[in-house]
Amino acid sequence: MWILRHLLVLLMHLFLGSLAQKFSNGYYYQDIVNGNGNGNGEIYFHKIRLHVESPETLVSGVQGSNATLPCHYRYEPALSAPRRTRVKWFWQPVSGEGQERDVMVAIGTRHRSYGDFKGRVRLHRSAPGDASLVINPLQSDDTGRYRCEIIDGLEDESVTVQLNFRGVVFPYHSSRGRYLMNFHEAKEACEKQDAHLATFEQLYASWEEGLDWCNAGWLMDGTAQYPVVVPREACGGTELAPGVRSYGVRDKSLDRFDAFCFISTIRGEVYFLQHHIKLNFTEAVEACQSDGARIAKVGQLYAAWRFVGLDQCDAGWLADGSVRYPITQPRMNCGTSEPGVRSLGFPPKHLKHGVYCYKVRW
Structure with a gap:
C-alpha cells in the first residue's frame, strides 16, 4: 500500500506539471508566472x-x-x-x-x-x-x-x-609661440577655433591618413603626443618606427605643449574675399563684415578644405591673427607637394594680406 500510494502521488505531480506547460510554434514553454517567476509573465525558453x-x-x-x-x-x-x-x-x-x-x-x-x-x-x-x-x-x-x-x-x-x-585633426599653437599652453589653455584654444581637443583615436586615424607633425600637442585624455610618418632625428630619432609618439599623461596645469584640435562639421561657407587691395588685420575683419560675413576661424578653414575641397593659392588673414591658405591640388608656387592648409604663422597685424570670410547658412 505504501508503495502504491507514492506511485499515485508521483503520477499526479507529472500530470499537473504537464498542464503548466504551454505549446506554441511546435515547442513547449514553461510558464513561471505562478511558479518561481517574477510575476511578469516571463518564460523560460526550450529550444528557442x-x-x-x-x-x-x-x-x-x-x-x-x-x-x-x-x-x-x-x-x-x-x-x-x-x-x-x-x-x-x-x-x-x-x-x-x-x-x-x-x-x-x-x-x-x-x-x-x-x-x-x-x-x-x-x-x-x-x-x-x-x-x-x-x-x-x-x-x-x-x-x-x-x-x-x-x-x-x-x-x-x-x-x-x-x-x-568624420573629421580632420589639425595642430595648433599659441600666437605667442610653441609649447606655451597648459591643458586648459589648449582646450580653450581649440574651442575658439570652432573645434575641440582631439582624442587619441582621432589623432591615430589622422596619422594613418598621413599626418606627420613633430611637435607634441595635448589630447582630450590629458596626454601629450605627436604623429610621425617619416622618422627623423628631430622627431625622436631614426631608430624609432613610424607611429604616434607619446609623452604619457601630463600635469594639466604645469606642463605646456601645443594642441591637436578636431573638427567634424561646417555649418556655413568659407571663401576667399576678392578685394581690389590687400588688407591689414583690422581692415580684413571690417571687409568680411561689409560683405555680410565674419572673418573665418582656423577650424572653419580646415573643415572647408577637408569637407568642401576649398582650394585657394592665396594667403589670407584668419580670426586668430594667423595667415593661411588651403590647397587640395598641389601645384607650383603653392607650397609643398602634399595637400593641406599652409600656414604663414602669426605675422605683424599691420602687414597686408587677403582674408578668408565665413558666412553662416540660414
Whole structure:
C-alpha cells in the first residue's frame, strides 16, 4: 500500500506539471508566472534562441547632425506573438577605460534617457525587433562604444557598435609661440577655433591618413603626443618606427605643449574675399563684415578644405591673427607637394594680406 500510494502521488505531480506547460510554434514553454517567476509573465525558453545583431559595428557621423546605431533582435524559430522585451543602451569611451554609462532604457512604448543623452536619443522602431539607437544632434563627446542589450526574462544578449566622427585633426599653437599652453589653455584654444581637443583615436586615424607633425600637442585624455610618418632625428630619432609618439599623461596645469584640435562639421561657407587691395588685420575683419560675413576661424578653414575641397593659392588673414591658405591640388608656387592648409604663422597685424570670410547658412 505504501508503495502504491507514492506511485499515485508521483503520477499526479507529472500530470499537473504537464498542464503548466504551454505549446506554441511546435515547442513547449514553461510558464513561471505562478511558479518561481517574477510575476511578469516571463518564460523560460526550450529550444528557442534570442539573437541580437548589428549589420554595422562601426558608424561614422558628423557633429551637429544625427546618427543611427543599428541593433536588431529576433527569435529562432520565430515566435507567433510579440514578447515583452527590455532594451538598454550603454556608452563607454573608445579606449574602453572607465565604467559604462547608461544612455537609455525602453520597455514597450515607455523609455527613459540619461545624463547628456537626455532628450537626444530614441529607438528607431522601423520594424519588429528594431532596437536601433538614434542620436540627434550629435555632440563632440558622443564618440565611443555603444552596447545594445536585449533582455527577455532570464535571457539577455548584446552587441557593440562604435561611433566615430568624420573629421580632420589639425595642430595648433599659441600666437605667442610653441609649447606655451597648459591643458586648459589648449582646450580653450581649440574651442575658439570652432573645434575641440582631439582624442587619441582621432589623432591615430589622422596619422594613418598621413599626418606627420613633430611637435607634441595635448589630447582630450590629458596626454601629450605627436604623429610621425617619416622618422627623423628631430622627431625622436631614426631608430624609432613610424607611429604616434607619446609623452604619457601630463600635469594639466604645469606642463605646456601645443594642441591637436578636431573638427567634424561646417555649418556655413568659407571663401576667399576678392578685394581690389590687400588688407591689414583690422581692415580684413571690417571687409568680411561689409560683405555680410565674419572673418573665418582656423577650424572653419580646415573643415572647408577637408569637407568642401576649398582650394585657394592665396594667403589670407584668419580670426586668430594667423595667415593661411588651403590647397587640395598641389601645384607650383603653392607650397609643398602634399595637400593641406599652409600656414604663414602669426605675422605683424599691420602687414597686408587677403582674408578668408565665413558666412553662416540660414
